[in-house]
Amino acid sequence: MKLTHLLTSAALALGLASAAVAQDKTKIGFIYVGPIGDGGWTYEHDKGRLAVEAHFGDAVETVYQESVPEGADAERAITQMALQGADLIFTTSFGFMEPTLAVAEKFPNVKFEHATGYKTLPNVSTYSARFYEGRAVQGHIAGKMTKSNIVGYIASYPIPEVIRGINSAYIHAKKVNPDVEFKIIWAYTWFDPAKEADAATALIEQGADVILQHTDSTAPQAAAEKAGNVVTFGQASDMAEYAPFPRVSSIIDNWAPYYIDRTQAVIDGTWESTQTWDGIGPGMVGIGEISDAVPADVKAEALALKAAMADGSYHPFTGPLKKQDGSDWLAEGEVADDGTLLGMDFYVEGLTGEIPN
Known part of the structure; x- marks a missing residue:
């Protein structure tokens, strides 16, 4: 009987430890307007996502959804990602601006980064490159x-x-x-x-x-x-x-340094709403x-x-x-x-x- 208790306790402790490890992972989401194999815009954003995985290893988990139409579909996709526990969500097309803002207002504890837009909230940053x-x-x-x-x-x-x-x-x-x-x-x-x-x-x-x-x-x-x-x-x-x-x-478009930097800020608890517009000089x-x-x-x-x-x-x-x-x-x-x-x-x-x- 005692052995059973001990085994149950050990299993429970292991389960709790695994859960704690899972919870410690920072979850980073990406919403893409095109397929990751487009050979252009979305392909480069996804290279940035992969760079985040390579840089942080087991400290992060990344998720993405590709080929999301701009508009109501985007709001649903971003909402779903927030509900799945994402800590930071990058929405990577101009037409995702209003959907990003709408979801951000419902999820004040989630951080959002919108590419090429111009509207911010306390939990929404914007970023773009001087193409x-x-x-x-x-x-x-x-x-x-x-x-x-x-x-x-x-x-x-x-x-x-x-x-x-x-x-x-x-x-x-x-x-x-x-x-x-x-x-x-x-x-x-x-x-x-x-x-x-x-x-x-x-x-x-x-x-x-x-x-x-x-x-x-x-x-x-x-x-x-x-x-x-x-x-x-x-x-x-x-x-x-x-x-x-x-x-x-x-x-x-070189998004990797920005994605790594903003992920680090979420991990450190130093993330703030900012507006970034960088060009050839900074390497974006x-x-x-x-x-x-x-x-x-x-x-x-x-x-x-x-x-x-x-x-x-x-x-x-x-x-x-x-x-x-x-x-x-x-x-x-x-x-x-x-x-x-x-x-x-x-x-x-x-x-x-x-x-x-």
Whole structure:
């Protein structure tokens, strides 16, 4: 009888110890707008999640849900993750902003991090990267490499982040090639390979021999490869399977250091609501290898531009610049303020077409 008691007590103690270990793990959740195999945006966020696992080992548990539509579905998915005991949840798309806020208000003890948004709460931070710095490098290369003087741009949604990118690429293409023209197709999706391929094909048929994209799949790369002499750039990830041509360089989003830092803050109990917007200098935006398909002098210029942005000696939005309607925006040497950039809803002078509502 006593032996049974002892065994039961031991089993109970072991069970309690296991439960305590399980409870000690910090649970980190990730909500993704696309599949982790998209080769672009979500793929890089998931690399950040894996970096958290590698860095913290058994101290953390990570969970994720991929291909979550923006809107009501997102609110359900985030709620479910909070109910499952997540301590920190990263919601990784602009359209997750309102759902994140709604869930955060119901779960004040859970910490939330929203990518590319601008609204915070005491338990909601925002973070984004200055992708427009990478677009400046791409624009420079595009302006130098186009032979038709037509650059195609596959845009996702008409939000400031995307408009900033178009403007930055155009400004820097125009600087080195006054004859350059941008043709823009709005895909109204972040990830839809069929739509993205159709957009790339349509732009190529309109004479574009350089394609830039702010969508997440490699479908435009494949369309360019099929067409022949069309230059492309990786979006959010290296997309190196299409290097050295058509993919001649890329913007790489490096989320791992941020994810590790914010997870550490939750573990330490030092997490606070913050707003982070980092670029090439701090390493959140990377420029993928510029392939030998780019002439050596153009590559050198692009790397010099990257270095100047990294050390803060150059800002991509430096005057003189006018708005599309011809009105003055930035005087000679004047630099755009973050508030204007974060709310950007206009094209710069020279771009044609209207921004959809």
